Amino acid sequence: MNAIELSRVSKIYQKYSRRRQFATLKSALLSGSLIRDLRPDDTFAAVRDVSFTVSGGRTLGVIGRNGSGKSTLLKLVAGITKPSEGHLSVRGRISALIELGAGFHPEISGRENVFINGIMLGLSKKEITRRFDEIVEFAELQEFIDAPVKTYSSGMYMRLGFAVAIHVDPDVLLVDEVLAVGDEGFTHKCLDKFAEFKRRGKTILLVTHSLGLVERFCDEALWLDGGSVKALGDPKRVVGAYITDVETSEEQELAKADAKAQESAATMSPDEPASAVLPDHPIDSATAPADMFRATEGRWGSREVEITDVALVGPDGERSHVFHSGESFNVRLRLRAPVAISDFVVGIGIFNAEGVCCYGTNTDIEQLKGERIFGDAEAVFSIESLDLVEGTYKLDVAVHRADGYPYDYHRLLHTFRVKSRTKDVGIYRPKHEWQFSDTMTFTRSGEL
Amino acid sequence: MFHNLARLARYRGLIQSLVARELKARYRGSVLGFFWSFINPLLLLLIYSFVFKYFLPRSANDLPHYELFLFSGLLPWTWFSASLLESSGVLISGGNLIKKVLFPAEVLPIVTVLANMVHFFLGLPILAGFLVYFGAPLQLSELVWFPVVVLVQLVLTLGFALLLSALTVHFRDLRDILTNLMNFWFFATPIIYPYTVIFGDPKTEVTAPGWVATLLKVNPFTHLAISYQEILYFPGPVGHVFWLLVLGVVSVVWFLVGYFVFDRLRDTFAEEV
Numbered sequence: 001m002n003a004i005e006l007s008r009v010s011k012i013y014q015k016y017s018r019r020r021q022f023a024t025l026k027s028a029l030l031s032g033s034l035i036r037d038l039r040p041d042d043t044f045a046a047v048r049d050v051s052f053t054v055s056g057g058r059t060l061g062v063i064g065r066n067g068s069g070k071s072t073l074l075k076l077v078a079g080i081t082k083p084s085e086g087h088l089s090v091r092g093r094i095s096a097l098i099e100l101g102a103g104f105h106p107e108i109s110g111r112e113n114v115f116i117n118g119i120m121l122g123l124s125k126k127e128i129t130r131r132f133d134e135i136v137e138f139a140e141l142q143e144f145i146d147a148p149v150k151t152y153s154s155g156m157y158m159r160l161g162f163a164v165a166i167h168v169d170p171d172v173l174l175v176d177e178v179l180a181v182g183d184e185g186f187t188h189k190c191l192d193k194f195a196e197f198k199r200r201g202k203t204i205l206l207v208t209h210s211l212g213l214v215e216r217f218c219d220e221a222l223w224l225d226g227g228s229v230k231a232l233g234d235p236k237r238v239v240g241a242y243i244t245d246v247e248t249s250e251e252q253e254l255a256k257a258d259a260k261a262q263e264s265a266a267t268m269s270p271d272e273p274a275s276a277v278l279p280d281h282p283i284d285s286a287t288a289p290a291d292m293f294r295a296t297e298g299r300w301g302s303r304e305v306e307i308t309d310v311a312l313v314g315p316d317g318e319r320s321h322v323f324h325s326g327e328s329f330n331v332r333l334r335l336r337a338p339v340a341i342s343d344f345v346v347g348i349g350i351f352n353a354e355g356v357c358c359y360g361t362n363t364d365i366e367q368l369k370g371e372r373i374f375g376d377a378e379a380v381f382s383i384e385s386l387d388l389v390e391g392t393y394k395l396d397v398a399v400h401r402a403d404g405y406p407y408d409y410h411r412l413l414h415t416f417r418v419k420s421r422t423k424d425v426g427i428y429r430p431k432h433e434w435q436f437s438d439t440m441t442f443t444r445s446g447e448l
Numbered sequence: 449m450f451h452n453l454a455r456l457a458r459y460r461g462l463i464q465s466l467v468a469r470e471l472k473a474r475y476r477g478s479v480l481g482f483f484w485s486f487i488n489p490l491l492l493l494l495i496y497s498f499v500f501k502y503f504l505p506r507s508a509n510d511l512p513h514y515e516l517f518l519f520s521g522l523l524p525w526t527w528f529s530a531s532l533l534e535s536s537g538v539l540i541s542g543g544n545l546i547k548k549v550l551f552p553a554e555v556l557p558i559v560t561v562l563a564n565m566v567h568f569f570l571g572l573p574i575l576a577g578f579l580v581y582f583g584a585p586l587q588l589s590e591l592v593w594f595p596v597v598v599l600v601q602l603v604l605t606l607g608f609a610l611l612l613s614a615l616t617v618h619f620r621d622l623r624d625i626l627t628n629l630m631n632f633w634f635f636a637t638p639i640i641y642p643y644t645v646i647f648g649d650p651k652t653e654v655t656a657p658g659w660v661a662t663l664l665k666v667n668p669f670t671h672l673a674i675s676y677q678e679i680l681y682f683p684g685p686v687g688h689v690f691w692l693l694v695l696g697v698v699s700v701v702w703f704l705v706g707y708f709v710f711d712r713l714r715d716t717f718a719e720e721v
Contacts, residue, residue, distance in 0.1 A: 013719065075718070078550055079550050080546075080547065080548070080550055080718055081715070081718045081719065082715045094550065096548075096549070096550060098548050098549070099544065099547075099548035099549070102544045102545055102547075102549050103544070103545050103549055103551070105469055105473050107472075107473040107476040107477065108469055108472055108473050108476065112469065112472070115465060116465050116466065116469055119461055119462045119465050120462060120545075120549060120551060121549070124461065125461060125465075148476070
């Protein structure tokens with residue numbers, strides 16, 4: 001039996017022009033255009049022709065970018081807004097965790113708010129009395145339950161809202177990205193509660209940005225894009241397709257930003273003394289991190305040797321801006337020296353978003369002494385395994401004399417992003433493994 | 449529409465607890481707390497009787513125990529006007545509920561009206577005190593009409609509240625218009641002056657032009673005010689029963705109109721507030 005059924009559901013919002021926005025009752029009456037003005041000038045489909053069913057006891061995860069219509073979809077299922085077109089039916093009592101504690105009144109105590117909120121969500125007074133202790137315990141607010149809600153921290157507020165909503169004992173639970181309500185411990189408690197719901201055969205519709213959660217927890221996934229269903233089905237497949245899509249657009253965005261940065265750098269005349277921005281510290285100068293922090297992006301140098309192209313290349317040999325942690329990573333530099341030069345050093349530096357130098361090296365440091373460069377040349381810096389944690393990184397590339405005199409210095413001009421399925425922290429991910437004695441065991445909660 | 453109306457009965461518990469919350473929250477944190485429900489009407493009465501006894505004594509002169517006369521019209525008016533003014537903004541300020549929770553929106557204006565009715569009831573002991581103090585000629589046969597008047601006023605006020613709350617979502621100007629309108633409405637109702645001033649009691653000379661009398665007659669609150677005054681203030685039997693019953697029928701119709709409009713606009717609230 002289907003708990004949630006949508007067939008060709010659309011939600012069309014009306015966009016009014018400036019004229020309509022300032023129109024008021026008076027002007028509408030005066031011009032006699034009340035009816036006409038109430039008609040929209042333009043429409044916007046937040047949800048477009050969406051059909052799916054969730055059978056009882058299943059969990060559906062809804063993913064998609066911001067503004068893709070996920071929350072509107074949830075509100076439609078919850079019955080808060082009505083579909084403009086199509087048919088929608090939901091069987092059983094619904095509880096929607098859309099905005100937690102939306103009905104709380106700040107002046108009255110948590111205790112009274114629990115009762116009123118519970119009644120709003122469809123419980124009877126008796127039912128609330130019976131579950132009251134459980135709710136308070138779940139929210140971890142035993143000490144504060146008689147204080148006015150306005151004195152609560154936002155976390156306490158959310159926890160109480162969550163606790164009430166979850167104890168409504170719905171047949172269909174709608175969840176909109178609310179797992180970020182508390183600390184780790186509380187989040188786990190919420191997940192446990194969801195798991196319990198699942199066990200008891202309740203239907204859950206989960207809107208989230210946490211893709212891992214969708215893969216781990218949902219029976220099916222729905223990917224919304226621009227209001228329409230882009231994919232529906234096995235969570236692993238849908239999430240995979242979604243990640244690929246996000247990376248593609250990120251790639252495009254980074255490429256655009258990169259092109260822009262280089263364009264603005266190119267407008268600097270080659271011989272402009274870059275020393276104004278940064279004293280001639282070559283990239284290999286390990287003693288100059290302070291200056292590294294201060295430096296902003298830019299390009300400078302005499303251009304006696306010029307870096308004509310910088311390409312970041314992934315394992316597939318294609319230029320890219322998005323890389324996966326642990327994959328190979330290559331920086332390919334095209335150089336040109338109009339006249340033969342014998343004193344040159346090629347260097348590279350990787351910085352994270354905070355400006356911390358993650359790694360820097362150059363040919364001089366690695367005991368390679370420049371002999372001769374003339375005409376077009378190519379240098380490739382290869383990393384076999386890009387062991388950085390997830391984040392955005394910037395690249396310095398430079399050609400300079402051994403004494404630091406710059407030929408061509410690209411400061412933070414190239415951006416790339418590292419993606420990782422593991423949410424570990426820091427900068428560098430050393431190759432590692434865990435070893436445990438037989439007396440401790442684990443189960444895998446997801447795949448890396 | 450009637451299906452939704454029937455559903456309203458199921459929200460009794462919700463309405464009840466929201467009214468209680470409203471009353472609790474209003475005075476939370478103030479020193480006198482709940483006593484404000486008594487003090488507020490008392491102070492209002494004091495101001496009006498001061499003004500009309502000493503600054504504008506003309507209309508007061510004819511009426512013995514002017515305070516009592518004034519109070520019997522002023523107390524219900526306060527309930528009426530406060531309900532209308534508050535309910536016009538209630539959907540907008542309760543936007544969070546309408547947008548984020550599956551919540552029957554009509555509960556909000558209804559709660560507003562009922563909370564103000566409770567304030568009205570809390571003012572009644574003061575009124576009773578005045579009645580006793582002035583030795584008003586109360587008769588049981590008159591007093592039985594009191595709940596009827598209250599009921600008619602409740603239905604009428606609910607109709608206005610539903611209509612205004614729904615329309616204000618689309619036309620925010622209504623709130624400002626209403627503030628001024630209520631001022632005028634107050635003076636166009638025989639509360640500070642007796643209706644005989646306009647309606648042509650043989651004893652008083654009629655000075656107002658005819659259309660003013662018409663305005664007063666079509667003003668629904670006129671009939672409520674007169675009813676209250678006849679029951680509580682004027683001696684003799686209640687003479688306004690016919691008009692009160694007519695108003696009762698009108699109020700029921702008005703309530704249905706208000707609910708109809710509200711119901712029609714219901715689906716737009718979540719998007720507009």
